Amino acid sequence: MLPRVAVIGGGLTGSLCALSLVSRGLQPVVFDAGRGLGGRSTAAHFLTTADPHLSAVLSTLAQNKLVAPWAGRFGIVGSRGGFLAAQHVASGLGGRSLSSDPEDVSSTLPQAPIDEGDFCGFLAASSPSNKAASPLHCAVGGGRSLAEGICELGGIDVRSSSKVTSLQLDPASSRWTVRASSGSPAPEALEFDAVVIASHDPSFAASAIADLPAEHPSLADDVVRSTLADLAKALRDLREEATSPVFTLKAVYPPNSLAAVPFDAACLPTNPSIQFLAREASKPGGGASSPDGDAWTAVSTSGFASALLANSPSSPTDAAAALLAPSLQSAFAAFYPVPGIAPAPLSVSAKRWGAGFTTKPLVPGGAEKFVGLQPFNLAIAGDFVAGGTCPGEAGAISGLLAGERVATWLSAN
Ligand SMILES: Cc1cc2nc3c(=O)[nH]c(=O)nc-3n(C[C@H](O)[C@H](O)[C@H](O)COP(=O)(O)OP(=O)(O)OC[C@H]3O[C@@H](n4cnc5c(N)ncnc54)[C@H](O)[C@@H]3O)c2cc1C
Numbered sequence: 001m002l003p004r005v006a007v008i009g010g011g012l013t014g015s016l017c018a019l020s021l022v023s024r025g026l027q028p029v030v031f032d033a034g035r036g037l038g039g040r041s042t043a044a045h046f047l048t049t050a051d052p053h054l055s056a057v058l059s060t061l062a063q064n065k066l067v068a069p070w071a072g073r074f075g076i077v078g079s080r081g082g083f084l085a086a087q088h089v090a091s092g093l094g095g096r097s098l099s100s101d102p103e104d105v106s107s108t109l110p111q112a113p114i115d116e117g118d119f120c121g122f123l124a125a126s127s128p129s130n131k132a133a134s135p136l137h138c139a140v141g142g143g144r145s146l147a148e149g150i151c152e153l154g155g156i157d158v159r160s161s162s163k164v165t166s167l168q169l170d171p172a173s174s175r176w177t178v179r180a181s182s183g184s185p186a187p188e189a190l191e192f193d194a195v196v197i198a199s200h201d202p203s204f205a206a207s208a209i210a211d212l213p214a215e216h217p218s219l220a221d222d223v224v225r226s227t228l229a230d231l232a233k234a235l236r237d238l239r240e241e242a243t244s245p246v247f248t249l250k251a252v253y254p255p256n257s258l259a260a261v262p263f264d265a266a267c268l269p270t271n272p273s274i275q276f277l278a279r280e281a282s283k284p285g286g287g288a289s290s291p292d293g294d295a296w297t298a299v300s301t302s303g304f305a306s307a308l309l310a311n312s313p314s315s316p317t318d319a320a321a322a323l324l325a326p327s328l329q330s331a332f333a334a335f336y337p338v339p340g341i342a343p344a345p346l347s348v349s350a351k352r353w354g355a356g357f358t359t360k361p362l363v364p365g366g367a368e369k370f371v372g373l374q375p376f377n378l379a380i381a382g383d384f385v386a387g388g389t390c391p392g393e394a395g396a397i398s399g400l401l402a403g404e405r406v407a408t409w410l411s412a413n
């Protein structure tokens with residue numbers, strides 16, 4: 001029988017990890033608590049990478065029509081509301097935070113690291129001067145279709161609406177029992193040879209480490225025990241101190257009413273509440289377009305989201321929509337000759353992403369892309385491990401490499 005691996009989390013990290021496991025002859029099962037797969041990639045606008053391995057995977061996904069390059073008018077909206085196309089944005093952008101530009105009024109705004117001006121590496125990837133990065137790729141049918149399409153490509157067993165509630169390692173057989181609740185009274189229990197945790201929540205991995213059986217031979221070693229305790233604490237701290245929320249706002253405008261807006265997507269490095277903005281219809285496959293009109297999606301800054309949530313509003317998403325919609329309106333108003341005549345949206349709705357981004361990775365400097373605990377056949381993957389300019393890329397690489405490493409462990413047994 002092929003070795004079986006439980007992959008907990010069916011976002012970009014988990015689905016690519018499962019694909020990597022299948023391609024090495026293993027049998028992964030992907031568990032996801034959501035009704036569909038995709039996780040946060042359902043909110044992501046694009047993926048870009050300078051990594052040759054991930055570029056090759058993206059080419060395969062493009063051949064299967066799951067992703068496609070996004071070509072459009074890209075750039076930044078400056079502090080006075082004007083638009084600067086990506087090809088004119090200073091070529092020395094690499095590593096420099098736009099918000100720390102002394103000529104930019106936003107340098108005085110308190111901003112978290114993810115709001116440093118270049119949203120997820122968007123400008124670096126869309127600037128013609130950057131030869132290293134691959135173009136921006138979009139999930140053609142959205143993040144859910146991408147994750148589900150990846151699993152379909154690999155013929156992977158997927159359990160959606162299955163929240164993993166317990167992970168138990170039997171020290172005698174070295175096999176894992178995974179319990180997942182899927183709405184039925186008794187959680188389903190399945191056995192595996194290895195587990196990859198690809199959840200968005202590092203504290204889930206911390207609990208799995210804390211629950212490792214004390215009688216496991218490796219845990220007789222004091223150094224191993226104390227290293228694992230430190231790792232569990234670091235993962236817990238990451239969740240509590242280095243995870244930033246954001247809101248997204250979807251606004252639908254009357255068809256063609258925003259023809260004066262000179263871009264399809266832009267970073268807004270000087271805007272205190274919105275950091276990125278995109279016209280959905282400009283994306284390959286139409287993105288999250290609306291049949292009613294011209295749909296735009298804005299991503300809030302983490303500073304905005306944290307400040308709003310600190311006030312404990314009764315409906316955070318309604319409060320976010322009420323505050324973000326006027327900000328969006330003023331961003332568009334700059335492109336209309338008579339102030340105040342920018343068209344009004346037909347509808348607005350907001351969504352909250354509690355664990356949107358990691359502000360400080362588990363392993364700064366990117367030395368490790370995933371955490372591998374070979375004595376237990378346990379790996380932890382996700383964008384929070386190594387971090388990086390493009391979090392989707394960090395998660396994808398983490399998942400692919402974790403899958404490869406687990407396959408190596410199991411083939412050596
Ligand atoms: C608003 C927003 C916009 C973004 N835009 C971009 C962008 O344009 N480009 C970019 O590169 N990055 C972007 N990102 C970041 C990107 O979406 C993430 O880096 C990437 O999707 C992470 O994937 P993941 O699989 O590691 O985590 P997730 O996508 O969070 O997936 C984790 C999955 O695990 C599941 N899960 C958790 N616990 C359990 C459990 N106990 N049992 C079963 N399942 C469980 C969850 O349901 C979830 O589906 C954006 C993020 C946000 C919030």
